[in-house]
Amino acid sequence: MSKLYVFGIGGTGARVLKSITMLLAAGVDCGVDTIVPIIIDRDLSNKDLSRTKLIIEDYIAVNKCVGANGKNMFFKTKISLLEGGLYLQLKDNTQKFDEFIGKRTMTNENKALVDMLFSSRTLGLDMTEGFQGNPNIGSVVLNQFDDSNVFNKFANDFKDGDKIFIISSIFGGTGASGFPLLRKILQTPNVKDSEGKNLPNWGLVNKAPIGAISVLPYFIVGPAKKESQVDSDTFIDKTRAALSYYKTEDKKVDTLYYIADRLTSTYEHNKGGDAQKNDAHFVELVGALAILDFVNPLKAGKNFSRENDNIQKTNYKEFAISSNLKEINFGSLADETKRLIINPLSRFLLFSKYMGYSVKLKDIDGKNVLVVELNESNDTFKKEHKHQPYARKRFTGEFRQEDTVKKLESIQSKYLEWLLEMENQERKFAPFNLMSANCNDYIKGDLSVSKLKEFPYKNWARVDDELNAQIRKVDKSLKNDECFLELFYRVSEKLINYKN
Amino acid sequence: MEDLLGNIYCWFESLFGQNLAEHLWGYNCETQVYDGKNLFNSIGLITAGVSLAFVLAYYYLPLYLFNHPRSNRWWNWLIILLIAGIINFFIAYGWTVNDFLNGNIGDCLMYTRDEQGNIIAQHIFKSDCWLFGLSNLFVSILFFIGWSLVFKWWSRNCKHSPLF
């Protein structure tokens, strides 16, 4: 029962955590049975955070009904939260930076030093909206990790054999500064809490396997609409600066992953708060792949080089695609990646489409926009469950109103949104024909993946036929929601089976 | 036991008439006993067989209209029942009308004759053959329902068609 504690710092951390949640919902193989996500951000109103939080909460609810036996892989890996919740609460509520560092109460000499180090604009920064691309501020603020109760719950929970992973972006504000600081404190022995007591299990934490991914720039922001200190022109400079600092991380982490993309999309300039909601990007999915790589037991040899619990060297890893295509589909990926994600993503998409979720072109405010919606004419489940033997006495009546099922469908809807967002980036990740209403032509490329075209069952009837066949093999004593997942997994496994 | 099928058909005897019924039982005008072929058994077995064939097809044959996720509504079952019924209707009609036209039906059942041998009344008509066909349609329906209740339970897609 080993766990992986994933610290996601800042907006990127939240989005990579969202990607890993989606992958786990789709049933990718995971080397640990529990992942504990922890988001660290000063800007708690960030919409990316709240999106991720909702998805993780829904995931946890669905995962509760998944049993230990059976073939089902959807939602198989457990996600659990620390007692305090998803967010690691930073203690200070101070609004402006100069208040935070307590400039007012400083001596005149220190005040002068502060004025030299920081511009007046920086000093007047309202930090409730994050560090707005100033890692120098972040580093100061985040140093509060020491002498605080921030890690109490984490330390309580930690056990021998657990691992740690840190996600951060090297540009931007919060992440760039947060990663080294966090790593440092995790490896500092005898850290005390606010009452001066040693944090429990901290010795284990110090020695725990630790990995990290540093996400390099993959987007730029457009011109500012309001007063903002975020300027993507400075992203590269800041990246260079941070990277040189990260040399000090050598031999401090077991594996360090890097991911970047030169083909960038332009995001709307929202410096934080409710509107900072960046669309999902393939790079975030790759970030999630890094997590999976880190915990893959088959990769232990490559990932860890320790002697007597001491890290002898850090393994550096990068991710690449076969050629510089603007549009990536499954064919662009390496064999290993294909094996990892083609089946889970395709199967979960099949499941979601069966439940009626689809992408449609809609006219919103005079513009044609692609949206994800639950469409009655695509909702095969709704149309068929009254007639098909697989649903009889199990999935009829109020089944769809059950909490677990509603949350499952919520994730399915967001899953399609996630795929749609990745498809709309400059670097498109578009392995699927998301607008297709059929069950047998939505995977692009000739991958010989599916058995969905067999005569005489056309289109979704093929799925119904397989559902009716598989229901007989499913353990009848399972509760309805668990049975539902088990059944659909078996069916999608039967119908979609990519091998290479 | 050998009269079972005949007794079932005779629920509908008022449709096709007692005289045609006697012929189907195998009544022999000369010997005045039932030493002819019991046609209720012959036709009944074929009807049972045709119904069974369609029932098995509906529940197990992997073909559109049969054992298909889109053909498991109650009215799909009903359509197959009617198709089987119509085939059995024509089998029964054809058999009896063939006997009727070829003079295979005993004279004492067909006609009443006077002392000189002239026909004074006819008892079996072609319409009785149609009505026997109709009776066989009903019997076919009974068989179809019976076979359905026995065989539907292992059907992958249609086990709840038409009911339960």
Place this chain on the structure above:
Amino acid sequence: MNKVIQTLYVFAVIILLASCGNGGENTDEKTPTKDSIEVETIKPTVNVYIENSGSMDGFVNRGNEFTSFITSYLTDISIKYSNDINLYYVNSQIIQLGSDLTNFTSRLDANSFRQMGGNRGETHIFQLLDTILKVKDHNSISIFITDGIFSPGRRRDASNYIVDQYNGIKHAFSNYSRSNPKAAVVVYQLLSQFNGTFYDRNDRLIMNVREELPYYVWLIGDLAEVKKLVDNVSITNVKSSNDPNIFAISKGKKEINYAVKRGSGNFKLDKSNPKKEITNLRKDKRTGKVKFSVDADLSGFLLNNDYLLDLSNYKSSNPNYQFHVKKAVSNPHGYTHTFEFAADNVHKGNVTILLKSQIPQWVEGVNDNEGLNVIPGKTFGIRYQIHGVYEAFTFNNNNYTEITINIK
């Protein structure tokens, strides 16, 4: 794989449907038609015995009914039945007359009777019959023509004599029927003008009697032959003053062909025994009464319709059903009569009708118990003769046949 199953399946269904085409063909299960070729049988011999005792003289005056009858009857027989006829006079012995019918009939008179000899004085009917019965010839029919008058002789007591004769006749016919299991006897009683001397029971003469007196024609032989003779040579055609009375008896109980008549009531024929068992008997919709009919072939007994249509000659085992008898309508099965049964309600069980063999009423009517006078139309002691024959044939069974219908 699925396509293979489908194709096989379609073939199976086609074959199944095609095999039903056998249904309409003619089956060869109809019973074969009866042979229309008559099998040549050996022509039977007819032995005609005419009593030529003294009491017979009054009958044989030429031109009266008796003589006319003999002539026509024998001629008819020779044409319609068999021309192998042997003629005899019989009293205490049998006197052969040859086979020349024309010669015989032309010489049918008292003189010939006298000339032919034998003991003409006494007539012992028993002995006469006994003599005739002892002629062992299976393929023959014996015709015995007599006035049936006992002449015991002066010396004998007539009452005892009659009883002795009765016993003797009974004994003789018992033996005869035992050794001839198919034996049958027919006795016709006709009338003829008698013109001559009458002998009473004590052998006293009564002269110049001119009355109509009975005479009797006995047919003795196997039932089939006797029946053929009776059917082929009708006695009613012969010129006679009235229809002859008939007494007929044959051995044992005979199985006859009978069957419930389809459509004669509201019932179903039993499938395993449709001729004799019926099921689901209900009240007739129109009349509200329960009814059914049974056809039977009663031709095998030497009985005429007077007998067969007389309900007193039948006994029913089941009082719930009333019945009466009619002549059957024309049918290809040989049924001669139809029994119609009726009841107010359905009663399940057996209904058995027995055809009794009884001595017809006329026997008592023609019988003269005294024998002292000439009574027109009567014969002294005839009842004892008939009773003797009757009891010889019926001592263990006095029903000709029975029909039994089971109502389930």
